[in-house]
Amino acid sequence: MSDVRIITGNEAAALAVRLAEPGVIAAYPITPQTKLAEVLSEYVEKGELKAEYVRVESEHSSLTVCISASTVGARVFTATSSNGLLYMHEQLHWAAGSRLPVVMCCVNRGVGAPWSIFNDQQDSFSQRDTGWIQIYCRDNQEILDTVLQAYRIAEEVYLPVMVCYDGFVLSHTMMPVDIPNAGMVKQFLPPYRPHTALSPEEPVTVNPVFFPSRRENADGVLCDGYMEMRYKMQDAFERSRAIITTASDEWAKLSGRDHGGMIWEYLTEDADLLLTGMGSIATEATLAADALRAEGIRAGVVGIRSFRPFPKQELAAAFTRARAIVVFEKCISYGYEGGVCSDLKAVLYGTDIRVPIHNYIAGLGGRDVKTRELVEAARNTFETVGAGDAEHKTIWLNCHTG
Amino acid sequence: MHETIFKINEKEYILPGNRACQGCGLSLAYRYILKALRENTIVGIPPSCLCVLHGLYPTTSVIVPALNTTFAGNAASASGMVAGLRALNKTDITVLALSGDGGTYDIGIQSLSGAAERNTDFIFACYDNEAYMNTGTQRSGATPLGALTTTTPILTKQDPKKDFLKIMEAHHIPYLATVSPAYPVDLYDKFVKAKKIRGTRYIQIDTPCPPGWGYPTADTVKIGKLAVETGLFILFEIEDGRFRFTGRSKTMAERGKLVPLVNYVERQGRFKKMSIEQLGTLQASVNSRWEECLKRAEG
Numbered sequence: 001m002s003d004v005r006i007i008t009g010n011e012a013a014a015l016a017v018r019l020a021e022p023g024v025i026a027a028y029p030i031t032p033q034t035k036l037a038e039v040l041s042e043y044v045e046k047g048e049l050k051a052e053y054v055r056v057e058s059e060h061s062s063l064t065v066c067i068s069a070s071t072v073g074a075r076v077f078t079a080t081s082s083n084g085l086l087y088m089h090e091q092l093h094w095a096a097g098s099r100l101p102v103v104m105c106c107v108n109r110g111v112g113a114p115w116s117i118f119n120d121q122q123d124s125f126s127q128r129d130t131g132w133i134q135i136y137c138r139d140n141q142e143i144l145d146t147v148l149q150a151y152r153i154a155e156e157v158y159l160p161v162m163v164c165y166d167g168f169v170l171s172h173t174m175m176p177v178d179i180p181n182a183g184m185v186k187q188f189l190p191p192y193r194p195h196t197a198l199s200p201e202e203p204v205t206v207n208p209v210f211f212p213s214r215r216e217n218a219d220g221v222l223c224d225g226y227m228e229m230r231y232k233m234q235d236a237f238e239r240s241r242a243i244i245t246t247a248s249d250e251w252a253k254l255s256g257r258d259h260g261g262m263i264w265e266y267l268t269e270d271a272d273l274l275l276t277g278m279g280s281i282a283t284e285a286t287l288a289a290d291a292l293r294a295e296g297i298r299a300g301v302v303g304i305r306s307f308r309p310f311p312k313q314e315l316a317a318a319f320t321r322a323r324a325i326v327v328f329e330k331c332i333s334y335g336y337e338g339g340v341c342s343d344l345k346a347v348l349y350g351t352d353i354r355v356p357i358h359n360y361i362a363g364l365g366g367r368d369v370k371t372r373e374l375v376e377a378a379r380n381t382f383e384t385v386g387a388g389d390a391e392h393k394t395i396w397l398n399c400h401t402g
Numbered sequence: 403m404h405e406t407i408f409k410i411n412e413k414e415y416i417l418p419g420n421r422a423c424q425g426c427g428l429s430l431a432y433r434y435i436l437k438a439l440r441e442n443t444i445v446g447i448p449p450s451c452l453c454v455l456h457g458l459y460p461t462t463s464v465i466v467p468a469l470n471t472t473f474a475g476n477a478a479s480a481s482g483m484v485a486g487l488r489a490l491n492k493t494d495i496t497v498l499a500l501s502g503d504g505g506t507y508d509i510g511i512q513s514l515s516g517a518a519e520r521n522t523d524f525i526f527a528c529y530d531n532e533a534y535m536n537t538g539t540q541r542s543g544a545t546p547l548g549a550l551t552t553t554t555p556i557l558t559k560q561d562p563k564k565d566f567l568k569i570m571e572a573h574h575i576p577y578l579a580t581v582s583p584a585y586p587v588d589l590y591d592k593f594v595k596a597k598k599i600r601g602t603r604y605i606q607i608d609t610p611c612p613p614g615w616g617y618p619t620a621d622t623v624k625i626g627k628l629a630v631e632t633g634l635f636i637l638f639e640i641e642d643g644r645f646r647f648t649g650r651s652k653t654m655a656e657r658g659k660l661v662p663l664v665n666y667v668e669r670q671g672r673f674k675k676m677s678i679e680q681l682g683t684l685q686a687s688v689n690s691r692w693e694e695c696l697k698r699a700e701g
Contacts, residue, residue: 023486023490024485043515051488054481056481056516057512057519058512060475061475061481061512061513061516064475065478065479065485067480068446068478068481068483071469071486072492073490074489076482090506091475094472198444199482200495202441202467203466204462204468205457205462206470207454207471210451210458211459217460223459257430356676365701386557392530
């Protein structure tokens with residue numbers, strides 16, 4: 001009875017949105033997200049999706065529309081890439097600070113200047129601290145399933161969720177995707193019932209100016225100050241770990257597809273060499289692990305699915321046996337190293353895991369990353385560490401640095 | 403006016419004891435706007451004097467549902483509320499986005515233009531106090547030629563005020579009007595009318611500001627009236643493309659003549675460094691605009 005179609009990542013995301021039935025969609029086209037905005041327009045104009053589609057004049061406005069539509073109680077969706085996401089920056093904070101369950105797809109693309117339309121993850125990485133849950137997908141099936149999970153997560157914990165997937169590598173590449181039926185989706189994702197919605201029945205001022213201290217309301221009740229609001233956001237992130245895992249588990253029960261909650265693992269049980277990353281580069285790392293095993297190196301992959309909240313407990317558990325760790329990532333924190341690598345090191349600090357970590361910066365601006373290049377990099381790491389070199393290293397993969 | 407003032411909704415939606423300055427033109431205008439729009443209204447607020455007026459969490463002296471948003475986004479935020487309410491089949495609620503001149507002429511122009519081009523079903527009202535008053539009177543695109551601001555502190559503003567009404571008129575929206583809190587009945591009537599019209603409605607409010615303009619707090623209405631009587635600010639409405647004088651501007655067009663601009667300028671500290679040439683330029687632009695409006699009213 002399954003409905004398997006050969007579709008792109010953007011089409012998979014659009015189908016998921018159609019199944020989630022948002023009341024309001026607002027999007028501004030940008031490569032490589034464009035097709036997603038187009039397909040959703042088509043659904044709405046054909047009447048296949050009953051939603052208000054606001055064809056805004058900028059990304060700043062697309063997210064603003066979603067924020068305010070969500071404030072009055074509608075389920076919402078937007079999507080963007082690259083500089084579009086950067087243009088939303090102010091509103092990313094506003095959506096999170098407003099504690100609204102906005103769901104967005106970020107179709108990952110390098111940021112300008114100079115211009116690149118091609119894939120890396122600097123766009124969403126650079127928005128790490130805006131208060132959004134970020135989940136990275138490794139294939140088109142996971143995109144579809146994760147968009148549905150994103151609504152479940154967002155509407156339970158009242159934090160916005162960004163579903164990230166690699167531009168072109170996934171957004172424009174066709175693969176088989178199993179489309180769930182509407183009944184199964186409804187069972188997993190009931191209609192949105194907000195705990196509060198702005199309406200004339202309850203005239204309140206939403207998001208006014210807060211003072212540093214807690215203040216009394218008209219009834220003499222001491223109310224939160226700005227800092228308490230911030231603490232509650234952080235607390236929600238801590239709670240979201242279990243919610244992300246549960247959403248994944250419940251979807252797996254219904255659909256038979258388990259993409260992992262916070263992380264996923266591939267051949268890790270006996271692995272001496274562990275490769276890690278987010279998104280499609282982690283998928284490619286599984287091929288590299290196969291190739292390394294064929295050479296006699298016991299390699300495995302730990303895929304990071306949730307970047308925020310960061311899977312601290314899961315990663316600490318997953319790396320217990322590793323003798324060497326390789327982090328492949330498509331972004332960098334200038335002046336330091338890859339951001340995933342830094343976070344992973346922080347997780348391992350104070351544990352018994354004290355193995356060298358090699359951080360490979362790879363695939364920026366769409367620079368091709370072949371499996372054999374990942375294999376070679378990982379093998380070099382394994383041999384270097386095996387020879388007694390315990391240094392952490394940052395290496396630009398497949399890049400002329402001379 | 404004493405005959406018609408009695409028709410105004412008696413209910414108060416904005417109470418004394420708010421955080422607006424003494425003599426604030428905005429609080430006067432806002433009081434009548436809310437009376438006109440009544441219940442079933444949601445107000446969108448950017449960071450501005452209005453945001454301050456609404457009070458510090460967790461208290462407010464304004465009994466309307468209101469949503470704060472970012473500076474550039476008020477019209478987009480209103481678009482979102484309109485879309486969200488439609489999605490929930492709540493189509494009887496008026497959405498009012500109320501921004502200052504910064505949130506309209508300058509940083510807000512993009513989202514406003516987009517919302518107006520889509521003919522979004524909302525009222526956008528600009529309370530134009532002719533500078534960034536909330537941050538302490540810095541120059542805006544709405545600041546008139548020759549005015550002192552804290553970012554034109556010595557030489558005065560060298561550029562004329564942006565003709566924003568023309569920009570909004572070019573969007574061919576169903577309703578566009580100007581109002582002044584110095585003429586509350588005219589203001590009230592236009593918001594009552596605007597509430598009944600569908601699509602994008604734009605209303606510009608001339609908003610005298612005692613600390614920013616440099617006049618005694620008791621003179622807000624006097625200054626507002628002088629702005630109209632000098633022809634610097636003209637009360638009119640454009641409905642489906644048809645121009646019509648209203649209120650005091652209408653009687654002046656029929657049988658009055660303009661008060662010289664110097665009477666308006668000399669009462670305000672912000673113009674104390676205005677040159678004779680600047681005054682001449684401003685007077686000439688007032689005259690030509692008045693002539694243009696007289697011609698349009700005939701046509």
